[in-house]
Amino acid sequence: MGGYGDVQLLREDGLRLDGRKVDEMRPVSIQAGILPAADGSAMVTHGLNVAVAAVYGPMEAHPRKIQRQDRAVIDVRYNMAPFSTSDRIRPGFNRRSREISKVTAESLESVVLVERYPRAKIRVEIEILAAEAGTRCAGITAASVALADAGIPMRDMIVGVASGKIEGTVVLDLDKAEDNYGQADLPVGILPNTGEIAFLQMDGDLSPEEYDLAMEYNFKAAGEIHEIMVEALRARYEESEN
């Protein structure tokens, strides 16, 4: 976390710089099936973030050394487009995107019924087209909808949400300024039907009480986003029926 300290992130009236309440999420919209070349796809717009996910497979896993005899492997690539941030980023994988790809894959492997496809691979491509804090969460949400759109059996979807702390106050869904100058960030991936957590990261400084409140916000937001995810898939099926 930046911790510059001298940037005011909460207004006199207790609202945040963009006018949101502390437990208010940025607007979220989701579309399923937007990439015709993919087996499943989704676009998630979360505030100013735009994340696109494509799913290919299940397909033969190669090279063979990555095959698992008893289940499928999920191969996730999280990538930020060069024009997704304020300063252009050089194309290609970096340490940050490698780590996010790894933990995202592991969380998706805990909801996809991977044992149904031994020795297979399911490719999940996450492309961030616009980044304003919260892209890994938008990416997880997009990946879940894309997997469902591809017809891949899952125990549940994963909803990516984050809470954090600014000026000593726990808030839901940090925007760019809050992420840069705030004190903590807690991105999680929640299974909305079972209430389990498949993805967890955190950095900054949170007391146990603050953690509990941040998680409470996260679960509340996950329920809201889940409804939008289901609606996107329903719209996709209604569209393909016609």
Place this chain on the structure above:
Amino acid sequence: MAQLVPNLLRQEVARLAEQDARIDGRERFEGRDFTLETDCLYNAEGSAKVTMGKTVVYAGVKFEIRTPWPDRPAEGSLMCGAELRPVAHRKYEPGPPSPESIELGRVVDRGIRESGCIDMNSLCIIPGEKVWGVMIDIHVLSDGGNIFDACGLAAIAALRTAVVPAERFDVGEDYTLPVKGTPIMASFTRVGGRYIYDPCEEEELGGDERIHITIGDEGHLHSLQKGLRGVFTPAEFAEIFKVAQNKCAELRKVVAEKEAN
């Protein structure tokens, strides 16, 4: 197995070609329905989304301040790159830029650069010290055939909406990037022995060589590229060049209409 589907497709498109038909029912020089959207990406200084049939591409423009080359102290620079990432098709694999993506980026780059639509001198901030570097990045999200034309259109449309972020770099006020002209690319692939315009995925798979023609506002050629194995006759080129003139003029009108709104 890898060759089986292309071979079957090859036979099928050849059979259709005898009746001058195409696999998706189009006329020989008929393009697919397409959409163009501009100013669609928050952090890009200029952006565009193009869909052509099953093809989806985005282009984003970014600026940076750099020191000019010693022999050209008052000239900025333009760079255009394309990425064929694994998101776009199951055939694309992760790794360093493939020859295909390098060719794609360079062909689009040449068409824009050589049309002279960007005056490099207009990108100068302080001669010998500071100039703008303009970077167009093209992101192919779904390859449903003819990504060249989609990328060319997205790149020039994004460039034409770009706003130079001078305030953010503390060198004056933001202003619209001056772009004189709208170079447009038209691509043809030999399918079943004759050239067709705007190949779809199946036609590329069952077809042969391709020709990319970029034409500027005055109807002049700015970039040509032949890709893949095959040869063509001057008469064949004359025919598709004429078609390309019309196609490019039509697309240029669409870009202008988009900007007028």
